[in-house]
Amino acid sequence: MADEKLTSRSENYSEWYNQVVLRADMADYAPVRGCMVVKPYGWALWENMQKELDRRFKETGHVNAAFPLLIPKSFFEKEKEHVEGFAPELAVVTIGGGQELEEPLVVRPTSETVIGYMYSKWIKSYRDLPVLINQWANVVRWEMRTRLFLRTLEFYWQEGHTAHSSDEEAQEETIRMLDVYADFAINEAAVPVIRGIKSESEKFAGAVNTYSIEAMMGDTKALQAGTSHNLGQNFAKAFDIKYLDQNNTLQYCWTTSWGLSTRFIGAIIMTHGDDNGLILPPRLAPFQIVIVPIYKNDEERSAVMEAVDNVQKQLKDFRVKLDDRTEVTPGYKYHEWELRGVPLRLEIGPKDVEKGSVMAARRDIPGKPGKSFLLQENLAPQVQELLDTIQAAMLKRATEFRDANIHPANSYDELKEIIQNGWAESWWCGSSECERKIKEETKATTRCIPLDQEKGGHGKCVYCQSDASQKVYFSKAY
């Protein structure tokens, strides 16, 4: 599997990315163009992500359900912007059981429509609100160009869909879930993200407002890592989601939707990976620790394996992989597990048996500087501390990298220069026209208008020089 040197990131970043995904055994290409198989190692990472997200959803009052894969095509015509946004990338089923269907069925690209339909049946009274449902699902979007995890025809995600009795409550929910995503990204994945609001042209088809968390990848391009939409009453009106309020007046609901997908795996890979391969954050890594036993003969073997056994017992509350293969050498194993991003490696050999130690090697600090001896005695707390240190160091490094590559652009010339290798932070008048021109001329798009900027500021639009009251990030993006 892992036999030759990886293409370096500076040599060819996308080649590096593809090789890492394939050789780390995260995923493989499927027989259909643009589709992927998520292999057990990749799926284990996704499961850990799901667990952390799901916990947060439940803590904020949401419940899970499952809605159907097939949606009547006519549903997509009910909300004007939604149909315009999604029509080009729908997969449509026209034959079922050998018969031409009376109405074609769309394989869901997202579930606002069918969930809206169901909500209209379920919601009658203000007492039914809010409805706070999430589903874990796969969706299909017929994309032109695909890349493993980042953009595949089919992908896995969660989509939350909520209905509320007021605009304020829907807006609170939208921000609440954006914050959940940011908390997950920063504290579980060690991916520093910026919370912001999307421009008109970048927002979700059919939303009033779209918020996103934006992350910077290792090549300084931006990746939208999660989104939260305030749908206002657009879908409620399209799908007739109404309730009677306390005054017996019929009202349309206010709805939201929010999603985070397997794309985020791509964010983790490109935020942390180095020229030796993946570096996975300890809190999400399928294996937090890999143990490599080392011995020369049977005598050493039995002594070493006894120590390994003892270590394994002490670390039973961690996700541990014992690599006891005899057909490959320790050196081979080091390279392989580094490629696969295991945060901490424990080497146990004759010297350790003698000294009651284990050699610990940090994945985030390659080579000698990342190595240290731990005592076999009372090992668990030492390992926990190391993993915490690694997690924190990863977040710190990624944050510093991001901040070092965001620069204020005071002029259009500066912006053009900055976006060659970073994000430009600049004043923007808010007009789609300036945005479009910049995109045409530089390939950079607005990523988001960051929520964390001082209110009441003002400057001149980086493109048209007219008055601007907000700052925005421009960059190339995935």
Place this chain on the structure above:
RNA sequence: CGGGGUGUAGCGCAGUUGGUAGCGCACCGCGUUUGGGACGCGGGGGCCCGCGGUUCGAGUCCGCGCACCCCGACCA
């Protein structure tokens, strides 16, 4: 959908003027190895992407398809 590239063993590739397919890695067996990608010996594995041509003979030459990858436009 435009531009570029590639289809030969699981993977990466070679294959001369057209003569009936090979190398490295991986895999299997045996032995020696094992603290940063070990080695020796012996094995198994092929509708050369598909369909038509040309030819005594096609992996090779000529059409026409198809698929995948990369770069753009579109998008989470």
